[in-house]
Amino acid sequence: MIAASWPRSQRTSARLLRIDRASGAIEHHGADELPLLLRRGDLLVVNDAATLPASLAGSAEGVPIELRLMDEEAGVWRAVVFGAGSWRTPTERRPPPPALAPGARLSFGGLSARVEAVLAPSARLLSVRFEQSDATFWTELYRVGKPVQYSYLSGDLRLWHVQNAYAARPWAVEAPSAGFVLNADSLGRARQRGVEIAALTHAAGLSSTGDETLDAALPLRERFEIPASTVAAVAHARARGGRIIAVGTSVVRALETRALEHGSLRPGPGRSELRIGPGFELRVVDGLLSGMHDPTVSHYALLQAFASRAHLDAAHSAAVKAGYLEHEFGDVCLLL
Amino acid sequence: MSRFSQRGVLITGASRGLGRALFEQLARSGARVVGVARRTDDLERAAQALRAEGFEAHALAADAGDIDAIYPLAGASQALVGPIELLVHAASTLGPTPLGPLLDLPCEEFSRVLQLNLLGPFRLTRAIVGGMLVRGSGIVVSISSDAAVNAYPHWGAYGASKAALDHLSRTWAAELRGTGVSAISIDPGEMDTDMHRDALPDSDPATLARPVDVARQIIAGLERLTPGESGSRVIAADWSAP
Numbered sequence: 001m002i003a004a005s006w007p008r009s010q011r012t013s014a015r016l017l018r019i020d021r022a023s024g025a026i027e028h029h030g031a032d033e034l035p036l037l038l039r040r041g042d043l044l045v046v047n048d049a050a051t052l053p054a055s056l057a058g059s060a061e062g063v064p065i066e067l068r069l070m071d072e073e074a075g076v077w078r079a080v081v082f083g084a085g086s087w088r089t090p091t092e093r094r095p096p097p098p099a100l101a102p103g104a105r106l107s108f109g110g111l112s113a114r115v116e117a118v119l120a121p122s123a124r125l126l127s128v129r130f131e132q133s134d135a136t137f138w139t140e141l142y143r144v145g146k147p148v149q150y151s152y153l154s155g156d157l158r159l160w161h162v163q164n165a166y167a168a169r170p171w172a173v174e175a176p177s178a179g180f181v182l183n184a185d186s187l188g189r190a191r192q193r194g195v196e197i198a199a200l201t202h203a204a205g206l207s208s209t210g211d212e213t214l215d216a217a218l219p220l221r222e223r224f225e226i227p228a229s230t231v232a233a234v235a236h237a238r239a240r241g242g243r244i245i246a247v248g249t250s251v252v253r254a255l256e257t258r259a260l261e262h263g264s265l266r267p268g269p270g271r272s273e274l275r276i277g278p279g280f281e282l283r284v285v286d287g288l289l290s291g292m293h294d295p296t297v298s299h300y301a302l303l304q305a306f307a308s309r310a311h312l313d314a315a316h317s318a319a320v321k322a323g324y325l326e327h328e329f330g331d332v333c334l335l336l
Numbered sequence: 337m338s339r340f341s342q343r344g345v346l347i348t349g350a351s352r353g354l355g356r357a358l359f360e361q362l363a364r365s366g367a368r369v370v371g372v373a374r375r376t377d378d379l380e381r382a383a384q385a386l387r388a389e390g391f392e393a394h395a396l397a398a399d400a401g402d403i404d405a406i407y408p409l410a411g412a413s414q415a416l417v418g419p420i421e422l423l424v425h426a427a428s429t430l431g432p433t434p435l436g437p438l439l440d441l442p443c444e445e446f447s448r449v450l451q452l453n454l455l456g457p458f459r460l461t462r463a464i465v466g467g468m469l470v471r472g473s474g475i476v477v478s479i480s481s482d483a484a485v486n487a488y489p490h491w492g493a494y495g496a497s498k499a500a501l502d503h504l505s506r507t508w509a510a511e512l513r514g515t516g517v518s519a520i521s522i523d524p525g526e527m528d529t530d531m532h533r534d535a536l537p538d539s540d541p542a543t544l545a546r547p548v549d550v551a552r553q554i555i556a557g558l559e560r561l562t563p564g565e566s567g568s569r570v571i572a573a574d575w576s577a578p
Contacts, residue, residue, distance in 0.1 A: 030337055046470055048419075048467050048470055048471070050410070050411050052411070053411075056477070108553075134394060134416065135370075135380075135383075135394045135395055135396055135412070135416065137395060138396075138411070138412035138415050138416060139397060139398075139408075139412060141412075142407075142408035142411060143408070147434075159407040159411070160407050163407065163463075165466045166466035166467050166469060166470040166495070167463075167466065167467060168414050168416045168464075168467030168471075169415065169418060169419060170411040170412075170414060170415050184466065184469070187470075188511075191514075197469075197470055198470070198472075198545070199467075199471055227471065229471065229472060287570070
């Protein structure tokens with residue numbers, strides 16, 4: 001499938017492949033038709049995490065590096081270090097970064113940090129502590145950081161290219177991009193049809209690092225938070241026979257992690273290390289709106305919790321034949 | 337307990353006047369507050385003092401009229417205090433002072449007034465309100481002026497920007513009806529502020545309201561704001577009367 005190389009000016013102009021979960025039957029639609037594919041009583045759950053400027057270009061002990069932030073806990077960030085260069089070179093072809101030991105000093109414009117530890121499973125996965133905090137840290141991060149992006153794109157992304165229309169807290173390292181095809185108009189039309197909308201926040205992480213060991217371990221632990229209002233909305237939808245439709249795989253991970261931990265959905269913060277794949281029994285989510293990705297990536301394994309491999313392969317072939325575009329600025333599929 | 341207790345609040349124009357009074361009072365009522373100003377030396381000291389007392393307050397340096405400042409502002413503020421429940425557009429400029437007739441107003445100066453007083457609030461609302469929409473809760477406050485309604489000589493740029501801001505607030509409210517998100521514009525009345533001195537240097541401060549009192553009136557009104565009031569334009573002194 002061909003990668004979309006730049007964001008569309010009109011996000012809802014993407015194409016939408018509807019895949020029937022049971023029969024595998026497919027239909028071609030425009031993403032602006034999504035509200036028409038939903039029913040009164042359905043609940044659309046979005047990930048409202050804003051996308052961080054998580055890519056920091058700078059140096060480690062004087063050697064050029066790029067650091068891609070992953071997540072923060074009590075002032076310490078987990079991050080992946082890359083060698084010199086930028087997103088324009090595919091991650092697997094980037095030169096290796098210098099070997100960094102605890103105590104190594106990193107600097108990125110107005111930000112400076114020390115390596116606290118080198119983490120498993122790769123010497124490139126670090127925990128780092130920044131010397132700046134609170135408003136100073138965030139101001140500088142937004143000054144020097146850029147959105148994480150990949151070599152199939154045609155130009156430098158700006159921060160607004162990677163935000164959903166409903167983005168709030170900046171927890172995501174890569175955009176929860178299934179929501180790119182939603183805007184205020186389509187959400188409003190869905191609501192008019194009696195579809196409810198709820199949000200949770202999930203810190204969507206890096207999808208690729210170019211380091212085989214690390215990539216095999218992705219997705220790493222990711223934090224999420226489910227508000228009480230969303231738990232209530234799920235219960236309400238269920239009670240009236242509505243379907244729970246996740247916008248993006250991060251929403252599936254958050255809801256299913258919580259349901260597995262407690263036997264039922266509960267509000268509050270959590271961490272997900274859940275791997276969802278063929279045979280996974282979905283406890284909360286009935287449908288998924290998701291981007292188009294290659295069958296070789298872990299995303300495709302998650303889709304197999306929703307439909308059989310044979311049905312997905314057939315749908316993928318049909319999408320390729322029809323000229324669908326893949327990746328975060330590409331087309332979408334609705335598994336329902 | 338305040339409806340804003342533990343909730344994220346973002347206030348532009350927080351270094352002086354009404355914005356500053358709202359910043360301090362909302363922090364003291366238990367809200368998690370971020371104040372924005374171009375220069376934050378003094379605001380940061382106020383934030384530090386509030387934090388030392390156990391309240392949550394942060395100062396972010398940004399020009400709310402600068403298009404490139406918007407997403408960093410939305411991101412940094414919500415990283416600091418969580419999803420924004422209350423957004424207050426208090427930043428504004430009169431344009432060149434002493435105020436003069438429209439015929440003498442350079443076009444570039446009018447553009448500058450619109451950037452800060454009108455386009456800045458539109459952009460920041462656009463960056464914040466989508467999150468409120470999917471959470472089903474939030475309030476957007478635009479600080480307006482008597483000059484939005486009455487055409488005073490020499491107040492042309494400021495008055496036109498505030499009239500448009502009022503209209504924008506009404507339109508947000510119309511589009512957000514039924515979602516749990518409210519938009520309201522508030523005329524604070526004449527206050528004893530630096531801005532008022534810049535506009536009318538000869539007025540008697542004793543005849544002017546104090547920003548701390550007006551902030552109290554506004555917060556009292558916001559505490560009991562109902563969805564039915566969304567889209568309205570209120571005068572602070574009348575609004576807060578029980």
